[in-house]
Amino acid sequence: MTSPPPQLRSQVIALYKNLLYMGRDYPKGYAYFRDRLKSVFLKNSGVKDPDQIKVLIGRGEFVIKELEALYMLRKYRALKHRYYEKDEATTSATTSSSDKKAPTKTQ
Amino acid sequence: MAASKGLKILVGCKRVIDYAVKVRVKPDRSGVVTEGVKHSMNPFDEIAVEEAVRMKEKKLAGEAVAISVGPPQSQETLRTALAMGIDRAIHVEIPLAQLEKLQPIHVSKLLAKVCESEKPDLVILGKQAIDDDCNQTGQMLAALLDWPQATFASKIEPSQDSKQLRVTREVDGGLETIDVSVPAVVTSDLRLNEPRYATLPNIMKAKKKPLAKMSPDQLGVDLQPRQEVISVEDPPVRKAGAKVESVEDLVGKLREKGLVK
Numbered sequence: 001m002t003s004p005p006p007q008l009r010s011q012v013i014a015l016y017k018n019l020l021y022m023g024r025d026y027p028k029g030y031a032y033f034r035d036r037l038k039s040v041f042l043k044n045s046g047v048k049d050p051d052q053i054k055v056l057i058g059r060g061e062f063v064i065k066e067l068e069a070l071y072m073l074r075k076y077r078a079l080k081h082r083y084y085e086k087d088e089a090t091t092s093a094t095t096s097s098s099d100k101k102a103p104t105k106t107q
Numbered sequence: 108m109a110a111s112k113g114l115k116i117l118v119g120c121k122r123v124i125d126y127a128v129k130v131r132v133k134p135d136r137s138g139v140v141t142e143g144v145k146h147s148m149n150p151f152d153e154i155a156v157e158e159a160v161r162m163k164e165k166k167l168a169g170e171a172v173a174i175s176v177g178p179p180q181s182q183e184t185l186r187t188a189l190a191m192g193i194d195r196a197i198h199v200e201i202p203l204a205q206l207e208k209l210q211p212i213h214v215s216k217l218l219a220k221v222c223e224s225e226k227p228d229l230v231i232l233g234k235q236a237i238d239d240d241c242n243q244t245g246q247m248l249a250a251l252l253d254w255p256q257a258t259f260a261s262k263i264e265p266s267q268d269s270k271q272l273r274v275t276r277e278v279d280g281g282l283e284t285i286d287v288s289v290p291a292v293v294t295s296d297l298r299l300n301e302p303r304y305a306t307l308p309n310i311m312k313a314k315k316k317p318l319a320k321m322s323p324d325q326l327g328v329d330l331q332p333r334q335e336v337i338s339v340e341d342p343p344v345r346k347a348g349a350k351v352e353s354v355e356d357l358v359g360k361l362r363e364k365g366l367v368k
Binding site: 014017018021022025027064068071072074075076078079080082083084 | 126127150151237297301302303304306307308310
């Protein structure tokens, strides 16, 4: 059995560590994330083809980007909800009232 | 080093209870439970850090220094700032006993002292911390240094010669654009930028970046509290609603409450 090149192995381990680190902020909790992460890596642990390993690493890196975006958006929304809800209500009220004005004029 | 070294930026970051944590009030109402609770960098300070790093990346800033006033664990917060791209960090360590009594006036005095030695061209702070919501430190710092201030910034554009900053401020019902000359104090609002995530490799690299430690005594600042917290209360609990079966029910209930006649 031929084993894949060692640099790919270290890349996979680094990817796993990075994802594990990001899991600490996961909304459903670290344990939830860790279990799923581990099972996904175990599922693909039999993959020996270097090209396919690269594809899988690429997919992992895509997940990192997605998680970063998710965390940023979640934090932004939480803050907006906490600190800006009132002016959000007023702006939506003004826009909706101006929206309402238009049809009444046409009527 | 390039001929024009750009602005030197000092960024403040506070360690606060993580935004996603449900905060609990201590039974004796003296404060909130902080033991065993996840902490992270104040989100508005993250925005300030991001702005400094972006200005550095655009070569508008030469050096970006992060400062945190807080307990020993504040070093983790500073590591996060370093991982985001800050060059070096200063930690003003406050003993745990004094931490609860620490108020914006003390923090701004400490920051002012550090500004005397660091001589930054620009201080960026978060507009407020999500734990005490004081929204005072930036304003007090500007007053103590007698520098111009631009609070609630949603855009910062340095002029060609980096002597002035054009700052767009979020004010009630709109935006205000002002020019301030450096050195100045700017506080960041939510829409200034989207902070990057401090990834594990960057956190590791940040461990090699310099982190200096100072004490309030060294800076000659008296931490005597000026205010006393009398009581910390939970927000009022929302009352449970009730489902009604039909329109008649609804009208009946509303009539009961005297909301319709």
